[in-house]
Amino acid sequence: xxxxxxxxxxxxxxxxxxxxxxxxxxxxxxxxxxxxxxxxxxxxxxxxxxxxxxxxxxxxxxxxxxxxxxxxxxxxxxxxxxxxxxxxxxxxxxxxxxxxxxxxxxxxxxxxxxxxxxxxxxxxxxxxxxxxxxxxxxxxxxxxxxxxxxxxxxxxxxxxxxxxxxxxxxxxxxxxxxxxxxxxxxxxxxxxxxxxxxxxxxxxxxxxxxxxxxxxxxxxxxxxxxxxxxxxxxxxxxxxxxxxxxxxxxxxxxxxxxxxxxxxxxxxxxxxxxxxxxxxxxxxxxx
Amino acid sequence: xxxxxxxxxxxxxxxxxxxxxxxxxxxxxxxxxxxxxxxxxxxxxxxxxxxxxxxxxxxxxxxxxxxxxxxxxxxxxxxxxxxxxxxxxxxxxxxxxxxxxxxxxxxxxxxxxxxxxxxxxxxxxxxxxxxxxxxxxxxxxxxxxxxxxxxxxxxxxxxxxxxxxxxxxxxxxxxxxxxxxxxxxxxxxxxxxxxxxxxxxxxxxxxxxxxxxxxxxxxxxxxxxxxxxxxxxxxxxxxxxxxxxxxxxxxxxxxxxxxxxxxxxxxxxxxxxxxxxxxxxxxxxxx
Numbered sequence: 001x002x003x004x005x006x007x008x009x010x011x012x013x014x015x016x017x018x019x020x021x022x023x024x025x026x027x028x029x030x031x032x033x034x035x036x037x038x039x040x041x042x043x044x045x046x047x048x049x050x051x052x053x054x055x056x057x058x059x060x061x062x063x064x065x066x067x068x069x070x071x072x073x074x075x076x077x078x079x080x081x082x083x084x085x086x087x088x089x090x091x092x093x094x095x096x097x098x099x100x101x102x103x104x105x106x107x108x109x110x111x112x113x114x115x116x117x118x119x120x121x122x123x124x125x126x127x128x129x130x131x132x133x134x135x136x137x138x139x140x141x142x143x144x145x146x147x148x149x150x151x152x153x154x155x156x157x158x159x160x161x162x163x164x165x166x167x168x169x170x171x172x173x174x175x176x177x178x179x180x181x182x183x184x185x186x187x188x189x190x191x192x193x194x195x196x197x198x199x200x201x202x203x204x205x206x207x208x209x210x211x212x213x214x215x216x217x218x219x220x221x222x223x224x225x226x227x228x229x230x231x232x233x234x235x236x237x238x239x240x241x242x243x244x245x246x247x248x249x250x251x252x253x254x255x256x257x258x259x260x261x262x263x264x265x266x267x268x269x270x271x272x273x274x275x276x277x278x279x280x281x282x283x284x285x286x287x
Numbered sequence: 288x289x290x291x292x293x294x295x296x297x298x299x300x301x302x303x304x305x306x307x308x309x310x311x312x313x314x315x316x317x318x319x320x321x322x323x324x325x326x327x328x329x330x331x332x333x334x335x336x337x338x339x340x341x342x343x344x345x346x347x348x349x350x351x352x353x354x355x356x357x358x359x360x361x362x363x364x365x366x367x368x369x370x371x372x373x374x375x376x377x378x379x380x381x382x383x384x385x386x387x388x389x390x391x392x393x394x395x396x397x398x399x400x401x402x403x404x405x406x407x408x409x410x411x412x413x414x415x416x417x418x419x420x421x422x423x424x425x426x427x428x429x430x431x432x433x434x435x436x437x438x439x440x441x442x443x444x445x446x447x448x449x450x451x452x453x454x455x456x457x458x459x460x461x462x463x464x465x466x467x468x469x470x471x472x473x474x475x476x477x478x479x480x481x482x483x484x485x486x487x488x489x490x491x492x493x494x495x496x497x498x499x500x501x502x503x504x505x506x507x508x509x510x511x512x513x514x515x516x517x518x519x520x521x522x523x524x525x526x527x528x529x530x531x532x533x534x535x536x537x538x539x540x541x542x543x544x545x546x547x548x549x550x551x552x553x554x555x556x557x558x559x560x561x562x563x564x565x566x567x568x569x570x571x572x573x574x
Contacts, residue, residue: 005303005317006303012324030332034329037327038325042321045317159344
């Protein structure tokens with residue numbers, strides 16, 4: 001997916017949020033946001049949205065000297081998700097179809113996305129999560145589980161902190177022994193890194209690798225050799241979230257995309273309305 | 288009210304919307320939006336938000352040669368409001384307190400605001416309007432009607448197209464013979480001008496003047512001598528919408544502000560949460 005005119009206000013909103021989180025004084029905030037506006041105005045808009053988001057976050061980190069401005073938010077998201085976990089696990093077990101239920105929870109966790117426009121306040125999260133069991137879903141969890149049972153080597157691409165707590169439940173429901181989880185190589189927005197995988201308890205159940213990149217998505221050419229080797233050798237990729245979808249949706253291979261649709265551009269591309277839970281095979285899937 | 292860091296993403300969203308509405312080709316859209324981003328980055332942020340919004344809309348009009356890019360949207364908003372009018376008038380008459388009901392309708396019409404973040408799709412409007420009769424309201428319509436009965440010369444500052452159709456009902460419920468309505472002097476965003484007052488049938492019941500300005504609010508110093516004379520001689524000003532609130536909230540005088548709260552900055556300033564219906568005396572009211 002390439003950047004559209006409609007993406008530009010979203011970049012500016014992300015830039016303003018990053019400025020709020022990394023600069024304390026009003027003059028400093030203004031100075032940095034002006035710089036980011038100018039940078040967006042002058043940047044190449046023919047690239048994927050993730051590239052522009054990456055540029056913005058790099059500038060924020062370089063200019064403020066803060067390597068991880070979203071750390072406090074990510075900790076809050078992880079804590080909130082962990083606090084909700086017991087109740088949600090109980091509710092999940094009451095659902096008729098357990099595979100459908102655990103997939104729904106892992107996808108709905110994607111709403112814990114500080115980078116997205118329709119993100120939820122942690123306080124609203126529990127209320128929202130009560131609605132996910134009956135929410136419309138594009139695609140079929142059964143297809144995902146069938147593909148996972150058939151596969152030998154599964155690479156699970158995590159998306160955000162908080163959300164990753166719910167990913168653990170899905171990973172436990174899938175054939176766990178085949179799975180490796182990949183997280184971002186460096187902090188970017190609220191995307192999960194190794195520390196979040198550890199907090200979510202995922203490092204205790206499967207191997208976790210960092211992808212070597214600071215893009216809020218998966219730009220294969222920027223990822224480490226180790227990550228590329230896992231990616232190329234996997235016979236099933238499970239990709240969480242909009243950032244990974246944007247960057248991988250045109251790739252060939254056996255990829256399942258799991259995400260909550262949060263923007264009109266993704267909605268149009270994927271053919272499902274905003275708010276949908278999606279579990280869909282990649283367009284270029286040959287299998 | 289002055290511009291805050293939080294206003295900047297909103298300006299960019301407004302700019303992108305104006306670009307979408309006034310330029311057809313992708314290259315032209317991109318060129319104009321880049322220019323607007325640079326203009327926002329370099330502009331004075333110590334002014335009222337309305338000044339920056341005015342600058343953006345001026346640039347769009349100058350660069351595209353379109354004097355009224357929102358005309359089609361305003362026509363749609365007027366039509367939608369006129370279509371809903373008979374049903375809403377019937378529902379309004381079923382309410383226990385007629386003054387409260389007509390005030391609610393005039394304020395809720397303010398959601399027909401293409402410039403605001405939480406604007407409603409015309410199709411969602413009827414659904415929303417069914418909820419307004421019981422929605423929480425900050426302030427008292429009774430105070431407004433009491434002030435109107437006491438006043439001799441009332442100046443009613445309209446806000447947007449569409450909304451102005453519902454203003455007519457409130458104007459008819461107030462002491463109509465004392466009222467003059469003012470609209471914007473030139474098209475800006477979806478704000479009402481003379482043609483909208485005519486479409487709403489307001490010119491048939493009260494005198495209507497244009498304020499001489501292209502600001503999406505009321506910047507007194509930019510308004511015509513005629514408008515200023517009406518403004519200074521009125522012993523009650525009824526001010527609709529956020530743009531008029533932003534620009535007049537610190538003014539002395541007998542002003543009532545009627546608006547739907549649509550942004551966090553206004554919410555904080557006015558002390559009522561987003562989504563509230565507000566009918567409030569100005570802070571510096573001496574009467």
